[in-house]
Amino acid sequence: MIDSHSLAQRVDAVFARAPVIPVITIERIEDALPLCRALADNGLPVLEVTLRSACALNAITLIARELPEACVGAGTVLSARDLDAAAQAGAQFAISPGATEALYAAAAEAAIPLIPGIATAGELMRGLELGWQRFKFFPAEASGGVAALKGFAGPLPQARFCPTGGIDAARAPAYLALPNVACVGGSWMLPPQAVRAGDWARIAQLAQAAAQLAP
Numbered sequence: 001m002i003d004s005h006s007l008a009q010r011v012d013a014v015f016a017r018a019p020v021i022p023v024i025t026i027e028r029i030e031d032a033l034p035l036c037r038a039l040a041d042n043g044l045p046v047l048e049v050t051l052r053s054a055c056a057l058n059a060i061t062l063i064a065r066e067l068p069e070a071c072v073g074a075g076t077v078l079s080a081r082d083l084d085a086a087a088q089a090g091a092q093f094a095i096s097p098g099a100t101e102a103l104y105a106a107a108a109e110a111a112i113p114l115i116p117g118i119a120t121a122g123e124l125m126r127g128l129e130l131g132w133q134r135f136k137f138f139p140a141e142a143s144g145g146v147a148a149l150k151g152f153a154g155p156l157p158q159a160r161f162c163p164t165g166g167i168d169a170a171r172a173p174a175y176l177a178l179p180n181v182a183c184v185g186g187s188w189m190l191p192p193q194a195v196r197a198g199d200w201a202r203i204a205q206l207a208q209a210a211a212q213l214a215p
């Protein structure tokens with residue numbers, strides 16, 4: 001059985017560091033440090049590096065070693081194997097778009113906290129039943145957005161969320177104003193053309209604006 005209170009505290013310590021968690025897919029390992037520096041040095045120290053590219057685990061290792069002031073986590077954690085690989089690589093937390101029984105079972109034994117994804121009240125109830133209280137709400141906009149989170153707060157007030165999916169600078173403040181939202185995730189500060197061009201100044205500027213978002 002997991003220690004529900006301490007798990008929530010560990011996740012809250014991550015969530016408290018910034019209002020926005022950038023969701024980063026690193027296609028070229030040489031981008032990892034300059035890209036993550038542009039984010040971390042401009043107010044976004046919590047980084048979700050998705051396991052969606054070949055170099056993702058190497059990027060996590062590099063960021064964990066070279067940017068100790070950042071807090072790097074693994075995103076797109078879909079299985080027990082992904083969770084183990086993320087922890088081995090040096091990720092400080094793991095985050096998933098959804099959750100399965102196998103993933104919850106592995107997470108109960110893992111060295112790093114898992115932030116499971118939920119989109120419905122039933123999925124949320126299952127996570128709460130297993131002792132989780134902090135979740136990713138994904139895909140946020142498509143799953144009812146701010147109204148859905150307001151709905152969860154009535155019967156299930158102990159749950160707090162990092163909504164992600166379809167959120168941008170314009171939509172983020174309405175989420176951040178909700179009492180059951182700790183922070184939001186998104187990729188809007190990483191326009192693909194800026195990443196491809198290595199335009200770290202542009203990313204730094206968007207990161208600064210995101211870091212200033214608050215309810």
Ligand SMILES: O=C(O)C(=O)C[C@H](O)[C@H](O)COP(=O)(O)O
Pocket residue numbers: 023050052075076077095096097138164165166167185186187188
């Ligand atoms: O890879 C995962 O684990 C995901 O859950 C997907 C990401 O969270 C979204 O791709 C980010 O959302 P956007 O800001 O809409 O780009």
